Amino acid sequence: MVQIPSGGCHVPRYEPTICPYCSCGCGIYVVIEDGRVIGQEPWAEHPINEGGNCPKGRNAFQFLYAEDRLKTPLIRRDGKLVESTWNEALDYITEKLKKAEPNEFGMLASGKNTNEDAYTIQKFARVVMGTNNVEYCGRLCHSSTAAGLGPTVGSGVMPVSQLDLETADCFLLVGINPKETFPMMAKRIMRAKEGGAKVILIDPRNTVTARELADIHLQLEVGTDVALINSMMKLVLTEGLENKKFIEERTTGIEELRKHLDSLDLEEMAETSKVPIEL
Ligand code: SF4
Known part of the structure; x- marks a missing residue:
């Protein structure tokens, strides 16, 4: 405002x-x-x-x-951080960068950077400094997503545009609270719901998304995601609810998956996740 x-x-x-x-x-x-x-x-x-x-x-x-925001560059001299001018700080950085070997340099970016910022940062590290030492905070919160999405849909990022969310029939939200963390995406999910879409939320927390957005909230025990997902896949395959055409045209390994799920017990998995089978 x-x-x-x-x-x-x-x-x-x-x-x-x-x-x-x-x-x-x-x-x-x-x-x-x-x-x-x-x-x-x-x-x-x-x-x-x-x-x-x-x-x-x-x-x-x-x-x-903000009062506690760092507003002046600090240079470490004799083990102590000393306030400096921007020109001093930039000269200091330039000298250090000129002398740095590729393996002595690393760049830390932020999840708050735009795509364009991120592109420039990695380009500077790789082309100017000659190193792949680039890291950012998403490594902590996003590494499991990237590991899962990469092999399954081909890229470790959101595979659709935000605008496409409004065309979905069903959302399976796992461990996220978009009503608070991604409000504009939540708005699109709400629009899809107005058109009849359903929202299934898997989250141990009773969030505002659980209360106001989800049609079904599977409130599992912390750390039992695999048991719950395996139960869901087993039920889908046992009851013949899978999209056979999609599986045939777009996936591999369905027989291995069936075999693995056959070896699992639904009651045991429900006991582990604390999510009743009926849900
Ligand atoms: S949803 Fe809110 S916090 Fe997120 S980018 Fe938009 S205005 Fe910013």
């Missing part, structure tokens, strides 16, 4: 950019006056947010002026 300063006639400048708060990637206008960001407004024509932003995004600019 724009904060109008008192006194005088000011004409703020509106700069379009992408909200850095979550990976929905909403378009925003940063409102700038006298070199200071005074607010944020939704980018009305942007296809992701369609003229709206969530409360987190609308207030994200306040991080810029």
